[in-house]
Amino acid sequence: MGALSAEHRAVLRRWEAAGGALATRASVVLLAADGLRDAEISRRLGVSRQTVGTWRQRWTSAGIDGLEQRPRTGRPATVDEAEVVTRTLLAPGGSGASRSVARELGLSHATVAGIRRRWRLTPDEAAAPSVPTRPPLPGADVWVMGLYVDPERAVLLAGTRRGAGHHGGGPRAAGGTVIGADVLAGLDRALDAVLAAAPGGATDGAAAERGPAGGGAAGAASLRDGLADYLAEASRSHPDLLLHAVTLWDAPGGTVPAPPDGLLTLHRIPARSTWRTFLRAMIALDSTSHPESSRRVYLDLAAELKRYAAARQDRPCAAVRWLRENVAGHLRAEHTPDGPAPNLSWSGVNQIDLGSFNECVVIETVRLSGTITRGEIAHRTGLTQQSVSRIARSLLDRGILIEDAQRRATSGKPRTPVRLSGTAAHALGIHIDPEVLTAVVIDLDGAIVCTRSSPVTADTDPAEFVERVAALGRETLAQARGAVREEGFLGIGVAVPGPVDIASGTVLGPPLMSAWGDLPLLYLLKDHFPCPVLMEKDSTAAAAGERWIGRDRRARDFAYLYLGTGVGTGLYLNGDLYRGISSNAGEFGQLCAIALGRVGKDGRPEMVPECNPPVSVPDLALRGGMRAPDGVGPGAGSGSTAAYLAVGEAAAAGDPAAAAAVREVAQAVGRGALGLVDLLDIDLIVLGGPFFTPDVADFYLDEITRTVNEFPTARRLRRVEVEPSVLSAEAAAVGAASTLFHATFTPRLRGERRPPGASGGLRA
Known part of the structure; x- marks a missing residue:
């Protein structure tokens, strides 16, 4: 044992002089510091060698604190049951941590086991936990x-x-x-x-x-x-x-x-x-x-x-x-919700059950290629020809793949390529916007089977709002029923403005949608549909759709700039969607504000108006001298979409004020995109969203391309491509549906994190 500091020696001397339980521990450490062996210390103090070894070890591992907190068996004078419960619930291993909790708190295993039985936390309990308040809470699930x-x-x-x-x-x-x-x-x-x-x-x-x-x-x-x-x-x-x-x-x-x-x-x-x-x-x-x-x-x-x-x-x-x-949306076990008609179950969650990582690898290879032979699959994936043939045969039998016309070979028998069967799987996507609800059903190829929309206002009562979203989903599914096989329906994806608490399915502070803030939307919608329901930020959903439908054109890292009510970013990095720890990665506004130097006196990045195109573009155009379109004036508010479309049309026709307004917003967005390029070292940015319209597309593409290629630190090492999205105006809704395909068919090793809410039945 090393030398004691003067401060520690003084503390130990005080303990030794005071007597009691701490005196023996202090004496053990002091004698050991003087160089005495365990046997001599044991003889002098009249304690066992095991006791001496215990306190020397506690001093070495934990210092003064180790001497004060003695782990001991038997029931202490007071046992805090709630502390035992907390340690049990939050300890690694959950319900199997009784012995480690007992050691940590200095209690006997029997004491911890008794407390767990009292709170009904034992693994073999049939009932949920019980909280023994005075009087006890009358039910479980607290x-x-x-x-x-x-x-x-x-x-x-x-x-x-x-x-x-x-x-x-x-x-x-x-x-x-x-x-x-x-x-x-x-x-x-x-x-x-x-x-x-x-x-x-x-x-x-x-x-x-x-x-x-x-x-x-x-x-x-x-x-x-x-x-x-x-x-x-x-x-x-x-x-x-x-x-x-x-x-x-x-x-x-x-x-x-x-x-x-x-x-x-x-x-x-x-x-x-x-x-x-x-x-x-x-x-x-x-x-x-x-x-x-x-x-x-x-x-x-x-x-x-x-x-x-x-x-x-x-x-x-x-x-x-x-x-x-x-939390009413989480009480589904108490009632049968008013949802789809009994014959409209759409509950085909386990029908497509992928048995291995290699099956997903084959599906991904076929998807990216469009059509491909088995030999080419083996070459691209590194799988053996026998493995590819076996997997392809299984996927053909289940209808996920279909064979194409035979190709004539230069030697040997003709080769038969395979491709995905678009009708093998379908999903419903719903996009929630402050002005309109959009629902689409797409097939495995990304083709839109049907689409419906419904106007909505930001002051709609939350209960009525949820019912309208559910009704739109039911109507869209009913319209698609003839084209969709029930056993191939994977579920529903919902795209919402961020920020969003994916874990609780709650929309936190949606722009222009304050009446729906803190609404547990995901779980309220689950009451209406007996199938998997996933929630994503709209920009992340758009990136998922871009990756899925873009095939080989999007088979690399990219950032999706989503121009909606606000500008958001969806990130596809290292072969998967990047969501971040809270599933809110890609918040673009603050990055753009910092790039533009828009920071308040308190250091907080400002809300950059350029990151809300439907409002900023009309305002800039009107201030620049453009004549206001009929029915549109400064601060158009709920009419901002109409104003934006009118300015875009004028800009495409050559109106200088309109063109200058669109270009100014595009430049600001480009400065934020520059930060993304330098931060992530990517060479592809995709532009899309409801306000990336054909009239303004060239302005955004030109300004952002120039900015991300002229100013990056590593500009001599890469050329950044800026491309329009392959998705339609329903990008977020199509992307929301694509998240079901992404969760089901994208190859991942077991144990990698899947999107919150993805069904365990859809294995990769």
């Missing part, structure tokens, strides 16, 4: 729905399904959405800031030892009224759940008022838990049981707590009143 904090108390709002019984078979990992220690630590810091801002602070216990906030009885009554209003609001906002108010802490003698009409039940935390660990346990239980309870939900909660703490000095009676969005 969501964390809200948090109320004022200077007197804190109340956690939990939700359970209506109706009797437990659902599910224990917590299930929501792949990729389980929160980590970083999120819990962030919540801890935010709570500490809230407690520091509150008069008197709070303590880590079931109750806070402090008096009411300023204002005496009147102030306390005001706070109780505020909580009662909050609970009533929660009951109105979440009518599909049974709500339970769990008091985390309150002032001495404080009570939680029951809302009128008994809209929810009142509970206290379990006796053998602190409020802080119980809150962690509830969050862990929620996030591991529900994919919609993603990191974003709890990052939002932490942000709300921080805002409250920062505002305390200005609003001494303000309260945290956090309520999450409705």
Whole structure:
């Protein structure tokens, strides 16, 4: 053992002088530092050599902290059940981590096992977990729905399904959405800031030892009224759940008022838990049981707590009143939704079941080539001729491939090429735009079988909006029914403006669609369709469609610049869509703002108007002297699409003001594209989207091509091609449908991440 620092030696001497459990540990380390062997230390202190070895090892591995936290068997004086639950749920390996949790917390395995049985977290439990509050929550499948904090108390709002019984078979990992220690630590810091801002602070216990906030009885009554209003609001906002108010802490003698009409039940935390660990346990239980309870939900909660703490000095009676969005769309097990007619099931999820990675490799090779012989497949893929023949025979039997006309060979027998059968698979794509809903059904070749659209306004009620999207999908499927084999229907892709929380299927802050913000759209739509439903950002969906339909022309890395209500980017890199950790890769506006030097005084990149073409192009044209088209004026608002099309038509006809406006926006977009080229080192940019119209296409192509080839750092090493999209005006809808083909047929090794929501039945 090395020499002790003066600081550590002083600490150990104090422990040794104080006596008790720490004295022996300190003596072991001090004697070992003086060079004594374990046997001599054991003799001097009258302890076993095993004890000496244990504390020497703990000192070597963990220092002072290792001596303070003794792992021991047997039941300690106090056991925090909620801490055991949290460690169990979030530990690697999930339900099989009992022994490691016991070792980590210094508990016996029997103690941990008993707690897990009490909370019903054992692997063999038939029922879902149980939360032993006082009184216990009446059902399983628990969501964390809200948090109320004022200077007197804190109340956690939990939700359970209506109706009797437990659902599910224990917590299930929501792949990729389980929160980590970083999120819990962030919540801890935010709570500490809230407690520091509150008069008197709070303590880590079931109750806070402090008096009411300023204002005496009147102030306390005001706070109780505020909580009662909050609970009533929660009951109105979440009518599909049974709500339970769990008091985390309150002032001495404080009570939680029951809302009128008994809209929810009142509970206290379990006796053998602190409020802080119980809150962690509830969050862990929620996030591991529900994919919609993603990191974003709890990052939002932490942000709300921080805002409250920062505002305390200005609003001494303000309260945290956090309520999450409705989870009604995730309660499908409770009812049979009003969806398609019984004979319109479209549930062919497992019919196309690819048995191997090599099958996907063959399909991808055929798709890129159009038509190709078996020998050419073997040459391009490196597979043996026998393997290719076997795989091709299987795919032919299942109707995924079909044979083409024979080719005459220079020697030997004629060769029969194969190609994809377009009718082997179909998918429905739905694009959600602030002004119009578009739905298309496409086949495996990317051909549009049918398309329908429906106008929509941004102020449409969310419930009516979801019903209109579902109705449009049903109508489009009904129209395509004669051309689509039910057993080959893969599912539905939905393209939405970003940012989007893919894990929870929630549209967060869509431009010009504020009424639909925080709408759990994916799970609401799943109520209407008994088939896989995937959600993608519109620009990412467009990139998927470009890759699939572009075949060999898009068989390399590229960035898709999507000109819609805002400019977004879809990225296809290293043979797959690149979505990023939150599936929001490709947000273009801030990159463009930085490239243009548009940064506010606070350092935040500004919202660049050029990155909203349907608004900026008409405004620039009118300011440049163009005569306003009939019915179109400055700030056209909802008429911006008509204004944009009118300016584009004028620019193509030679109007100087219109042409200058389009060119100015194209130059700004080009500066952002330059950042993409330098950052990603790509040599292909694809332009598309609803506002990349034929009238303005040449302006964008010319300006962006010039910028990305004249200014990049590595311009001498590559030529960047800028090409129009192979997709039609329905790029996002076609791309959304293509995500089903991409998820099903693109070759990936098992274990690689697939798009969120992709069915496990569609194996690669």
